[in-house]
Amino acid sequence: MTTPPTFFEKLTAAAGQLGPASVLALVCLLIGWFFTNTLVTTMGPLEHDVRFFDLGDAAVNPMRLFVGGDVSVATVAFFLVCIASLLAPLAPHWNGNRALWPAYLAPMILLLVVGLSLYLRSSHDLFTTGDNADAVSRDLVRLANDLVNKGGELVARHVSVGLGGYLGLVGALVLAYRGFRLVRPAVLQTI
Numbered sequence: 587m588t589t590p591p592t593f594f595e596k597l598t599a600a601a602g603q604l605g606p607a608s609v610l611a612l613v614c615l616l617i618g619w620f621f622t623n624t625l626v627t628t629m630g631p632l633e634h635d636v637r638f639f640d641l642g643d644a645a646v647n648p649m650r651l652f653v654g655g656d657v658s659v660a661t662v663a664f665f666l667v668c669i670a671s672l673l674a675p676l677a678p679h680w681n682g683n684r685a686l687w688p689a690y691l692a693p694m695i696l697l698l699v700v701g702l703s704l705y706l707r708s709s710h711d712l713f714t715t716g717d718n719a720d721a722v723s724r725d726l727v728r729l730a731n732d733l734v735n736k737g738g739e740l741v742a743r744h745v746s747v748g749l750g751g752y753l754g755l756v757g758a759l760v761l762a763y764r765g766f767r768l769v770r771p772a773v774l775q776t777i
Contacts, residue, residue: 596680597676597680599679600676600679601679603679604675605764607764608675608690608760608761608764610760611756611758611760612675614754614757615754616672617750617753618750618752618754618755619672620639620668621637622637622748622749623635623636623637623750624641625748626745626747627745628746638668638700638750638751639664641664641704642661642664643660643661668696670692671692671695671696674692674693675690675692675761676689678768687765687766690762690765691762693758696758697754697758
């Protein structure tokens, strides 16, 4: 009587079926998201590196790109989402079900969601007025938003993509391509 494989044995077997390009893409994502800077913010002589797993907090509050912050529940939760996204491409190989090929897209989807969230949170008006606000209140709010938007343009010049951002993007693109290649034979068989 044989014992059923352990979790780590199944994980190793699934990783062995990925192929060298997918493994290299996962390594790029791992290094890019957890060990190198995704974004670099500079303010004069000060430089602040932001890793991808810290962008969960920055998507909620873009000021965290510049001042950092303590580890929060949101950071830990987003860290776990990043780990799940890294493991997602193993799903089609875990049980041999090719219908799970969209799991290869998980890192790319996560990159897009975070990027879009950062863009939207940092590009809209921060202050609003009520419906019954007088002209002076509306003018003050407009002035405050204009000042913040001008400051945002200045700040945007001080944020650049770091090595981790490029590694993550390349890894996510390779995995997305590999996922589409995985599904192609299954689609051709049904036609």
